[in-house]
Amino acid sequence: PEGPPLVEMNRRSSRRVDWVGYDEDEGARTLAGLLVGAGHHDIAFIGGQPSFSTTRRRLEGYRRALAEAGVEPDPRWVQLRAYSPDWGSEALGRLLALRPAPTAVCASSSELVLGLLTEARRRGLRLPSELSLVAFGKTDWYAVTDPGITTYEQPIEQVAHIAVQLLADRMAGSTADPTTVLVEGRVVERDSVAAPPTGPEPPCGAAI
Structure with missing residues (x-):
């Protein structure tokens, strides 16, 4: 490609770099699968900008886990707008107003989790007994x-290390075809997942 050497990290454009x-x-x-394994079927996804490749890929993984479990998600359970605490808070409020309301949430970034936790505390919503949560981020x-x-x-x-190496190669004159490197992350299980609450009312009933 024309212009200075370029290596993209995480988010991906349509350019051949x-x-x-x-x-x-x-x-x-894997995250959504943990929720399914704990007994959840009403699982929501809160994400950022729909145009971002990261949002699309995470949403695809969420949908694939539910499909593999034979779960048909309610389209209203997917809330996409921005990677920000404000949207995390607003999105949780939207989800809690639904009937049925989800019993678990997969949040696509730490910014969203911050807003979600703030809103949950404001409403007196207890995690994980009333709402289970999984998220992205090394935080x-x-x-x-x-x-x-x-x-x-x-x-x-x-x-970052791999990206710097690739950039150094390009700056040294490499004309090889664009390289794609996929690095595996890891799931760290903590205490934010539990079995869904029982009873006639979903978890949002006590929090609205």
Whole structure:
């Protein structure tokens, strides 16, 4: 491609350039699978901008996990707008107003989790007894919240190292075809997942 050497990390454009990223669809599939395994069927997904490749890949993994479990998600359970605390808070409020309301949420970033936890606390909603939560991000505070957040950790340092190596090769004159490198993350299970609440009223009943 014309112009200075370029290596993309994580989010991917349509340009033919080197790219290094995470196996995010598989990460979302595993996270949603943990919720299914705990007994949940009403599982929501809160994500960022629909135009972002990261959003699309994570959403695809979520949908694939539910399809493999024979679960047909309510389209209203997918809430996409922005990677921000404000949207995390608003999206949770939208989900809790639904009937049926989801019993679990897969959040696509730590910014969304921050807003979601703030809204849950404001409403007096208890995690995980009333709502289970899984999320994306390698974030230290996931380990010290109450409960600790089960997450798909992205190997940021490894991705950055590979990207710098590829960029150095391009700057040295490499004319090889664009390279795609997919780096696996890991799921860290903590205490934010439990069996869905029992009884006639979904978890939002006590929180509205």
